[in-house]
Every structure is written in C-alpha cells, then in structure tokens.
Amino acid sequence: MSDHINELYDKDGNLIGALLSAEAWTAARTVVLDHLGIVEEPQVKELAEPTQDWETLKEYWDFQYPVDTDVQCEHCGNATEDWAADEPRKFRLTSANLAGLVSFKCENCQSKIVKKHFKDEIKTECTPFQAEKKQNKEGRY
Ligand SMILES: [Zn+2]
Structure with missing residues (x-):
C-alpha cells in the first residue's frame, strides 16, 4: 500500500490489523486513541513491585544458602541489609x-541491579541508568 502502512490479512483475506511506520503512527496516534477511548497512563507512573513473584521464589528456594535480602548499588554506593524493610x-x-x-x-541513581542466584553463589550486576534508552523504548518491538 505504502511504505508507511502495511495491512495484515489472515489466510481468508480478512483484515486483522496494520503495521504503521513511526511517522504514520505519530500522525494517527491521537485520533486512534480518542476513537477507541484509550486513556494513556501517565508515563512516570511506577509499576507495582512484583512482590508475589518474590514470595513464590522464597517459597521454592532451593539454593544452598538462606534467602538474601541485601542489595548494593555499585554505581552510587546505596546499600541496604533488607530492601523490603526500608521505608x-x-x-x-x-x-x-x-x-x-x-x-x-x-x-x-536509577541503576538496575540484578542478583543472579546460582546454586551455591550469588552474582550481582549493576547497570547504570541510561536516560536515552528509556526515551526510545516506546515504539520498539
Ligand atoms: Zn545507585
């Protein structure tokens, strides 16, 4: 149809959707959201912590050491003995x-800290926050 719009059809020839270029989507976005009555979430909204996932992990803990609750940020030096207890x-x-x-x-400092629990040790990775990466996140797939 155009470089900007790719209509997608199922095997019976029914239109099931369309892929838009970034330019086309930027132009159509507001109209589409209004039409469908979609209210955009504020972008700064913090996602709820997946505490249930953490509880599940603790429940099935089969590592050769007790549950660890300490977290350190190598980037800015922030540290805690029990992240869940801090208020x-x-x-x-x-x-x-x-x-x-x-x-x-x-x-x-917004760094991402990943604790990888292996059978007999924990490896921690600290990735400093990159503002650019977050801004470009939208529209990627
Ligand atoms: Zn930090």
Whole structure:
C-alpha cells in the first residue's frame, strides 16, 4: 500500500490489523486513541513491585544458602541489609522469577541491579541508568 502502512490479512483475506511506520503512527496516534477511548497512563507512573513473584521464589528456594535480602548499588554506593524493610525504599523490586533472577532499581541513581542466584553463589550486576534508552523504548518491538 505504502511504505508507511502495511495491512495484515489472515489466510481468508480478512483484515486483522496494520503495521504503521513511526511517522504514520505519530500522525494517527491521537485520533486512534480518542476513537477507541484509550486513556494513556501517565508515563512516570511506577509499576507495582512484583512482590508475589518474590514470595513464590522464597517459597521454592532451593539454593544452598538462606534467602538474601541485601542489595548494593555499585554505581552510587546505596546499600541496604533488607530492601523490603526500608521505608521509604532504597531499592524497588522490579522483577523476580523462579530461576533466581531478581532485579531492583536503585531509588537513588536509577541503576538496575540484578542478583543472579546460582546454586551455591550469588552474582550481582549493576547497570547504570541510561536516560536515552528509556526515551526510545516506546515504539520498539
Ligand atoms: Zn545507585
């Protein structure tokens, strides 16, 4: 149709959707959202902490050491012995899964801290916050 719009059809020839270029989407976005009555969430809204995932991980803990609650930020030096006990939080839990991957965001400098739980040791990675990356996130797939 055009470089900007790719209509998608199923095997019976029914229109099921369309892929728009960034330029086309930017032009049409407001109209589409209004038409469908979609209210945009404020972009700064913090996602709720996935504490249930953390609880599940603790429940099925099969590592050769006790549950660890300490978090350190190598980037700015922020540290806590028990992230869940801090009020206000020094670190926010951003993800946790049964494989033992637990991520936090440093509330001081926005760095991402990932604790990888292996059978007999924990490896921690600290990735400084990159503002540019976050801005470009929208529209990527
Ligand atoms: Zn930090």
